[in-house]
Amino acid sequence: MTNVTLSPKLFEVLDFGTPSAERDIGRGLEECFVESAAYQRVRSGAKTIVMGNRGAGKSAIFKMLAKRERAAGSQVIELSPEDYSYELLSSTMAAENAGSWAKHGAYGAAWKYLIYILIMKALARKGMRLTKGGGRDIHHYIRDHHANSQLGTLSLLISYLKRLEGIKIGPVAAGLRAQELDKLYKLEEIHNLLPALRKVLDGQRVVVLVDELDRGWDSSEDAKAFVSGLFQACVSINEQHPNLRVYVSLRQELYDDIPALYEDAQKHRDLLERIHWSEESLLELIAKRIRYSAHEKGFDVEALERAGDAGCWSSVFAGPPADPLAGSFRYMVDRTLYRPREIIQFCSEALEQARGRSRTLPVPHTAIERAEYGYSSERAKDIAAEYRFQYPGLLGVFEVFRGRPCTFSRDSLELLCLELATGEIPTSGTESWLTTCEPNELIGILWQAGLLSAQPSGDDCYFGKHQVQHLNLAAVQRFQIHPMFRAHLGIGDKIESIIA
Numbered sequence: 001m002t003n004v005t006l007s008p009k010l011f012e013v014l015d016f017g018t019p020s021a022e023r024d025i026g027r028g029l030e031e032c033f034v035e036s037a038a039y040q041r042v043r044s045g046a047k048t049i050v051m052g053n054r055g056a057g058k059s060a061i062f063k064m065l066a067k068r069e070r071a072a073g074s075q076v077i078e079l080s081p082e083d084y085s086y087e088l089l090s091s092t093m094a095a096e097n098a099g100s101w102a103k104h105g106a107y108g109a110a111w112k113y114l115i116y117i118l119i120m121k122a123l124a125r126k127g128m129r130l131t132k133g134g135g136r137d138i139h140h141y142i143r144d145h146h147a148n149s150q151l152g153t154l155s156l157l158i159s160y161l162k163r164l165e166g167i168k169i170g171p172v173a174a175g176l177r178a179q180e181l182d183k184l185y186k187l188e189e190i191h192n193l194l195p196a197l198r199k200v201l202d203g204q205r206v207v208v209l210v211d212e213l214d215r216g217w218d219s220s221e222d223a224k225a226f227v228s229g230l231f232q233a234c235v236s237i238n239e240q241h242p243n244l245r246v247y248v249s250l251r252q253e254l255y256d257d258i259p260a261l262y263e264d265a266q267k268h269r270d271l272l273e274r275i276h277w278s279e280e281s282l283l284e285l286i287a288k289r290i291r292y293s294a295h296e297k298g299f300d301v302e303a304l305e306r307a308g309d310a311g312c313w314s315s316v317f318a319g320p321p322a323d324p325l326a327g328s329f330r331y332m333v334d335r336t337l338y339r340p341r342e343i344i345q346f347c348s349e350a351l352e353q354a355r356g357r358s359r360t361l362p363v364p365h366t367a368i369e370r371a372e373y374g375y376s377s378e379r380a381k382d383i384a385a386e387y388r389f390q391y392p393g394l395l396g397v398f399e400v401f402r403g404r405p406c407t408f409s410r411d412s413l414e415l416l417c418l419e420l421a422t423g424e425i426p427t428s429g430t431e432s433w434l435t436t437c438e439p440n441e442l443i444g445i446l447w448q449a450g451l452l453s454a455q456p457s458g459d460d461c462y463f464g465k466h467q468v469q470h471l472n473l474a475a476v477q478r479f480q481i482h483p484m485f486r487a488h489l490g491i492g493d494k495i496e497s498i499i500a
Contacts, residue, residue: 003314004315006294006299010299011355014293014294014351033288034288038275048271050248053337054386069300070382076209077118108233110229112237117146117490130377139361152200160184201241208245213227219256226259231261235267242268253387277339280309286342290315313327315362321365331368342379345375353368393430396428397430401489405491417439417442420442455479456472
């Protein structure tokens with residue numbers, strides 16, 4: 001690692017970018033993007049279902065994929081959160097038990113219909129009317145059925161669902177109902193156009209990106225059918241042609257909340273790409289952003305390039321005074337769940353804390369410590385919000401650990417969890433799930449959410465869920481509150497007396 005002294009002028013203009021890929025795409029996302037093995041698998045089309053926690057970089061992958069596919073001449077269709085609304089779905093569609101109309105299959109058919117129509121409309125806009133054969137057939141269909149349609153993306157999906165719903169629960173004779181449903185489920189209206197579409201796809205690649213399905217998630221019946229149906233449609237459509245790819249992104253906890261998905265996981269396990277980050281890749285991410293920011297502001301970055309990622313970091317952030325050789329990266333990355341959004345946020349807040357108190361780089365470690373409380377508080381609230389439908393009131397459960405020891409034995413942690421479940425320690429808004437939780441189950445929830453780190457038997461270190469793929473949590477005898485939450489909860493490094 002080479003030490004680099006940076007100009008004081010850079011201190012005032014240094015920018016780590018935004019934690020949001022949507023806002024970063026025009027601010028150097030491509031130059032700062034870490035091309036991980038996960039991205040390469042998605043880019044190749046080997047993986048089409050991208051899963052990860054909030055802030056893990058799913059949207060960044062989709063934004064980069066869209067940009068590079070367009071540059072290669074592909075037709076790209078991006079469906080954004082504005083294109084769907086779970087609240088509207090729930091208020092529009094009849095309940096599952098109103099005729100038992102199997103919403104999972106209905107949404108799957110509706111999604112296939114919608115995506116095929118969007119693809120054909122996009123291709124028609126590229127001038128297919130001037131071609132012969134299949135292109136002409138598709139153009140005629142779009143002209144006759146959708147050219148003047150005022151329906152938006154969600155409205156088009158709902159209109160097809162309403163056709164299915166009307167037959168399923170409407171006053172139609174059983175024999176006729178079966179025939180009409182069969183036509184809708186088989187997409188008879190456009191089925192004869194699929195060979196023509198495949199012919200067009202021989203010379204034109206089309207990519208469909210459905211991102212941020214978690215926006216506005218309400219865990220309703222229709223929301224679950226909406227997502228599980230999309231997965232079903234995605235797998236089916238991707239079998240049509242190598243030049244047609246539909247990609248879907250989803251948060252891990254939402255995937256776990258939809259039985260229709262994980263119960264059928266064996267069928268699409270090979271299509272799933274779970275996004276994971278390491279300390280090395282997070283360091284690379286920040287180093288890229290430092291170099292890009294310096295370059296954009298007109299500074300020579302040759303020395304930063306030679307310094308390597310660790311040297312680049314050390315040129316901006318100083319280590320703790322008590323142990324300057326340890327560096328500050330370890331301190332900061334230990335206070336994340338290995339998500340890009342977190343390290344970007346922490347770095348940005350530390351930089352802002354330093355401005356006005358210092359005029360040179362590197363940022364002193366005291367600025368990092370001042371930034372930690374606000375960062376910790378925001379992260380605790382955001383993590384609890386991620387689980388608000390599965391575990392409402394989770395932030396109140398976090399608060400029960402305020403001021404308690406940093407480290408727990410299993411026995412003492414189980415006792416605390418039992419007191420929470422029985423209401424001996426009161427919490428608010430948790431009645432729907434906490435009262436039925438066994439202590440070990442609650443420990444698992446807190447581990448999954450990131451509040452707890454666990455010490456495997458025979459190991460001196462504690463690991464969070466983001467650090468290990470598999471861990472027998474039932475065999476763990478010691479737990480710690482994860483460092484990311486400690487400042488918010490007023491927790492020091494006290495060790496509980498029972499295991500001291």
